[in-house]
Amino acid sequence: MGGVTQADRGAGPVRDPGLQPERTRLAWRRTTLSCTVAAVLGARAVLHDGTSALGVLACALCLLLWLGFLAVAHRRMVMLTAPRPRTMSPRAARAAALCTFALAVCAVVMLL
Template sequence: MSPVRPSPAAERDAGLQPERTRLAWRRTTLACSVAAVLGVRQALRGGGAAGEAAEVVLIVLVWLVFLVVAHRRMRELAAARPPGLAPRAASGVVACTVALAALAVAVVL
């Protein structure tokens, strides 16, 4: 008599992993928010030229895009069996991170 094998869905016990991942997204969102606030603060201290206003708008835009992607991911992780991170979302997060770093360099220079 062969043993009864559980279905693949029953084999996986996610435990607290989705919650840890949600908390990691929250920490990352907080870090991105702090970086955006510091970037805006530095840009506004520069004197108020038109280029600096554009930098502020771009920083806020990048921050908002990151927040939207992160919030969607946190909502997905609330499911009983959350899906993997979509390549498009991962690319969006990477693009926001690189753009925020580039804007930080532009503000400093």
């Protein structure tokens, strides 16, 4: 009967995020770097083997997708600087996943 109840604790313990936001921010930076390397290598492959209309189109689409992913990642990294960062919205998560998937499709098209 002498236990502490939820009402005694108030709204609950204050969450100490520790280094988790920093680790997440670094993970987004590594992912952005990987996406950049993939886009540059794809463009290099298209330009090195001779240009075709389909290759140039795939390269341009690859650049647009990279810029889209870069925008989503930058927005998320900025949000993680808050003392209590919000979770990533489903819309932003879908945009990042779509950019990643479409970038892989462009890579396959550039290899053809």
